[in-house]
Amino acid sequence: MKSLQLLKILFFGPRVTEDAKKMREFAEDATFEEVGKEVAAIVKKLYGGKSLRIRAVDGGSSNAEEIELTALNNAYYDIDRFGLSFVASPRHADMLFVTGPITRNLETAVRTTYEAAPRPCIVVAVGDGACDGGIWKDSYAIVGGVEKVIPVDIKIPGDPPTPTEILRGILHALKQQEIK
């Protein structure tokens, strides 16, 4: 009975795929694809055809940045296509994404995460808070932007930055590496 039900779902079940062209209907989607292709090319050149691994660290954000970073994995953006992926440990990371104004209570955690990552490690500050402390910077509980704690390679402003802006930030960071 169960197997019959499964077959029924498989052949006559709900529509589970969308037409990629129809799905990505915005002008921004086209930009995203273009930037993605550039990223893929530069990753190939810099890392010899291998991928770029990213570790995301929350330094005190409002969780909006995390939502956008998670969105990069959904079917609309799917950054794995361009050789980018999020990893679970800083030990595996080529790039560190740090979000939020760094709070006093997270200063040590952000620093130790950075220390745990192999060199060279590209540090990207994601969002207004991470860039300079944003609207929170005057508070006693805030240390400030990410650069107050660890060296930052590139800043992606935004409140929070959109997936396209984040991808463009990655591209800039990689271009910087290429020059180095």
Place this chain on the structure above:
Amino acid sequence: MNIIDILKNFSQIQVIDQKGDTVFASVQRENLAYVTTILVSEYGLSLSSLFGSDNRKENQTFGVHVIFGNDSAQQWLKLSTSVPASDPQYPSITKTVMAAHWYERYLQDMFGVVAKGHPDPRRLVNHENIPVGTFPLRKDFALNAKLEKASVPYPMHHVAGEGIFEIPVGPIHAGIIEPGHFRFNVAGERILTLEGKLFFTHKGVEKLLEGKTVEQALPFIERLSGDMAAAHGLAFAQAAEKIAACQVSSRAEHLRTLVCELERITMHIHDLANIGGMGTGYSFIAANGFRIKERMMRLSGIIFGNRFWRGFVIPGGVSFDIDNHKLEKILLISKDACDEMQKIVAQALASDGFLDRLQTTGVLPLEAAKAFGALGIAARGSGLDRDIRRDHPHGAYKEYPIEVASESKGDVHSRYLVRIQELKTSLALIEKIVKNIPAGEIKTAFEIKDGFALGAVESWRGEILCALEIKNGVIERCFPRDPSFCNWALFGIMGPGNIVPDFPLINKSLNLSYSGTDL
């Protein structure tokens, strides 16, 4: 039963005032714990919030305020007491009313007002690095104070014995989530005790809000927790409007309700995908759910110019009008998203392996939910059917009463089913709003006055209670209590007995906000 009638039974309580749905009363500090206990256990009021205030300038005291919800009569009670600055302590409420436990520890850290006899008087907000004697919410503490780096112990519970191990997790987690630290004491795979250490993202929001005008404060409120911008904004705006005696137009009320329900749909789809997919490893559910959620975020982008339902709710109404064409589009996209998500979860629920992971996992018994003052999905999954939309209706909820979804088993599966049911309720409500929305103004002249008021909104996570006090036209004190604040401690009950690998699933089934709790 009306609050005023209830209070007649207490000789210790002086009723001071009644404004709208809120009754103001005071009590001597010696009697606070006693009357609170009777109000909660005999009269069935809920302890909905507890916060302090610094009144040393006026009368050399600190204020301790307890907010009670009286759901049956749609009222609130603000019961205040004052403790002298020279001896800032009062008998602890937590000894008899469990729901006060975190509030009192919070009060102790932020104001230095001690709940004497608190069964667990450890630090809560202040981590190791905060020096002893730092009380950020006292008025003589400067917002930009540069604190020394201290090393004060922040003890956590341990279990000792042969074969017992302790697993520390966090604050930096493997996934892309917010920071928090969890301590598991385990025997084999089974959890014996589970305790969280939070407040890593403490940004000093309450202090930042002080001295700001209502308009200046709104961006902070919308960023308390990125995924609850509309609901937090609405709770804050409601409190401000009550103080200003500002009557919002019916069209604006409809639009505000609409945006809250859209936020609920977006995040319920996220949670159904996250629990079903990431929590159990059924990646089909996650891949499709997140795709559908993206459509809702894009809808927000089209209508509001940002992907987080922000910048719409303002004190006095809404910031811009939404025309019929756009309303139809909202209905179309959200109906499509809900319908498709229902088909996907139906597929998940037809899988025995999936049900096996969800059922009997992370059980929250009804008694524990009541005792801890659980809110939102956590409460309704355990048969505690509380919902601000029905119990203290505001805006368009008055015109379109909703049916509160509730399940009784208290496990992850129950919370999953509640979300599925609420997705249906929300969509039905959006349909009604789009069909019946009246024409009219969207903004009412808003001029702030001095005073105190509460704003209560049922966000997708649960009840937000925003306590706001205005003095000389600026914020004197604002405590926007996120539902997560009341729910975090539930893990101490839900965790033990489960195996460690089920914790991420239990965690996702509540999906609490770290940032909203940490303030």
